[in-house]
Amino acid sequence: MPAQSTRDQIVEAADALFYESGLEATSFADIAAAVGISRGNFYHHFKAKDDILEAVIARRMERTRAMLDGWQAEGEGPRERILSFVHMLIANRTQIMDFGCPVGTLCSELAKLDHAAQGRATEIFGLFRDWLAEQMRALGAVDRAEMLALHLLAWSQGVAVMATAFKDEAFIRNEVAGIERWLASLPDFSQST
Amino acid sequence: MPAQSTRDQIVEAADALFYESGLEATSFADIAAAVGISRGNFYHHFKAKDDILEAVIARRMERTRAMLDGWQAEGEGPRERILSFVHMLIANRTQIMDFGCPVGTLCSELAKLDHAAQGRATEIFGLFRDWLAEQMRALGAVDRAEMLALHLLAWSQGVAVMATAFKDEAFIRNEVAGIERWLASLPDFSQST
DNA sequence: ACAGCACTAGGACAGTCGTCCTAGTGCTTA
DNA sequence: TAAGCACTAGGACGACTGTCCTAGTGCTGT
Numbered sequence: 287m288p289a290q291s292t293r294d295q296i297v298e299a300a301d302a303l304f305y306e307s308g309l310e311a312t313s314f315a316d317i318a319a320a321v322g323i324s325r326g327n328f329y330h331h332f333k334a335k336d337d338i339l340e341a342v343i344a345r346r347m348e349r350t351r352a353m354l355d356g357w358q359a360e361g362e363g364p365r366e367r368i369l370s371f372v373h374m375l376i377a378n379r380t381q382i383m384d385f386g387c388p389v390g391t392l393c394s395e396l397a398k399l400d401h402a403a404q405g406r407a408t409e410i411f412g413l414f415r416d417w418l419a420e421q422m423r424a425l426g427a428v429d430r431a432e433m434l435a436l437h438l439l440a441w442s443q444g445v446a447v448m449a450t451a452f453k454d455e456a457f458i459r460n461e462v463a464g465i466e467r468w469l470a471s472l473p474d475f476s477q478s479t
Numbered sequence: 480m481p482a483q484s485t486r487d488q489i490v491e492a493a494d495a496l497f498y499e500s501g502l503e504a505t506s507f508a509d510i511a512a513a514v515g516i517s518r519g520n521f522y523h524h525f526k527a528k529d530d531i532l533e534a535v536i537a538r539r540m541e542r543t544r545a546m547l548d549g550w551q552a553e554g555e556g557p558r559e560r561i562l563s564f565v566h567m568l569i570a571n572r573t574q575i576m577d578f579g580c581p582v583g584t585l586c587s588e589l590a591k592l593d594h595a596a597q598g599r600a601t602e603i604f605g606l607f608r609d610w611l612a613e614q615m616r617a618l619g620a621v622d623r624a625e626m627l628a629l630h631l632l633a634w635s636q637g638v639a640v641m642a643t644a645f646k647d648e649a650f651i652r653n654e655v656a657g658i659e660r661w662l663a664s665l666p667d668f669s670q671s672t
Numbered sequence: 673a674c675a676g677c678a679c680t681a682g683g684a685c686a687g688t689c690g691t692c693c694t695a696g697t698g699c700t701t702a
Numbered sequence: 703t704a705a706g707c708a709c710t711a712g713g714a715c716g717a718c719t720g721t722c723c724t725a726g727t728g729c730t731g732t
Contacts, residue, residue: 292709292710306591307591307592308503308588308591308592310501310503310504311503311591311592313688313689313690314689314690314691315688315689323710323711324710324711324712324713325690325711325712325713326691326692326693326710326711326712326713327709327710327711327712328710329690329691329692329693330708330709330710331709333691334690334691335690335691384590385590385591386587386590386591390587390640390644391587391591393640393643393644394579394583394584394587394640394643394644395501395588397577397578397579397643397644398499398500398501398504398578398579398584399500399501399504407644408644408645411641411644411645433653436641436645436650437654437657439637439641440634440637440638440640440641440654441633441634441637442637443636443637443640443641444632444633444634444635444636444637444638444640445633445637447583447586447587447633447636447637447640448604448629448632448633448636450586450587450590451583451586451587451590451600451601451604452601452604452629457629460626460629461630461633464630485679485680506718506719506720507719507720507721508718508719516680516681517680517681517682518681518682518683518720519680519681519682519683519721519722519723520679520680520681520682521680522720522721522722522723523678523679523680524679526721527720527721528720528721
């Protein structure tokens with residue numbers, strides 16, 4: 287296997303630390319220690335802390351795009367694709383109960399910090415929104431596609447926040463079951479309107 | 480009017496700053512400057528930063544309880560009371576779009592920090608959950624009262640997160656309308672089960 | 673009038689933050 | 703072989719962090 291470049295190691299470590307500890311609570315020393323390099327070293331790779339955040343967001347966007355493309359290429363119908371999205375809540379339940387949703391919590395933290403990268407972080411949500419809207423359109427809900435996509439995104443975010451607060455796995459499964467019922471009722475809804 | 484004690488001023492300023500800037504990004508110097516007292520002064524009122532957080536959470540619980548009691552005493556039916564809760568999303572839309580939900584964002588930040596006060600912050604959610612469950616029971620949904628309460632809480636949290644990310648007021652109003660429709664459909668649901 | 677106390681200001685403290693600088697690796701290319 | 707460059711280590715920097723200490727205020731009760 288090709289050895290991972292130091293730069294990539296930094297971005298990967300920063301990505302995990304930003305998720306698990308938050309952006310503000312993660313210091314350069316933490317990242318350097320996680321990678322195993324000296325603190326002064328990575329000013330050769332990143333001019334400032336904001337540059338690392340920028341790289342982390344870019345990495346997350348890339349990986350999100352790859353994940354969505356993967357679901358798209360699996361050849362199943364739009365309903366199955368949406369289910370792939372929804373089932374992330376169960377697949378990642380342990381991390382979600384510990385740290386919340388990586389996208390939602392980052393956007394919230396950047397909003398409070400009034401950070402310049404806020405818009406770029408929101409673009410990750412935009413990827414999900416656009417992909418989900420495309421699936422909704424494929425289901426026949428052309429007019430309400432974007433509205434339905436945002437609704438499903440919000441529902442998932444709400445589940446993540448409450449799961450983090452209450453550490454309740456049964457709640458996650460209940461809500462996912464509710465989403466599945468809602469999803470099953472969607473085609474009828476789009477036909478009747 | 481009775482002059483507000485210095486201690487109360489500190490807690491009030493810290494409450495606002497924790498909400499608007501986050502716990503980690505708010506320093507003693509920030510709070511002291513907001514109140515207009517010296518940095519060293521409030522070690523007479525609070526032994527450590529965690530004590531201020533404790534006081535802020537206690538204040539929020541007190542005010543939440545008072546708010547819920549107020550809605551309870553207004554003499555209307557359970558559906559109107561639940562609507563009072565839901566309409567917080569619209570009444571506080573500006574702050575929510577800027578900083579998210581005070582409870583949800585605090586719980587998420589404390590989870591990432593692995594902070595000892597995490598459980599106490601979640602208790603604020605517990606107040607809402609119990610109060611909403613009581614209203615659900617009054618609506619006739621005895622078996623599913625707590626589940627419905629958690630669902631509504633999660634829905635609201637999801638709306639808050641997405642509103643913060645996208646700064647979209649129309650989205651908030653759409654979702655609130657959706658909640659209202661869901662709420663109107665609830666009695667039928669509880670009778671049929 | 674005087675002792676006691678609640679309260680306040682302001683600075684000292686060790687530690688950490690993000691940032692920058694310098695010296696020194698080892699590989700690449702001419 | 704020699705020059706150049708990408709990369710690394712480690713420390714210095716001023717600013718800021720949470721915490722603690724001391725001196726001084728003004729009100730309280732005796």
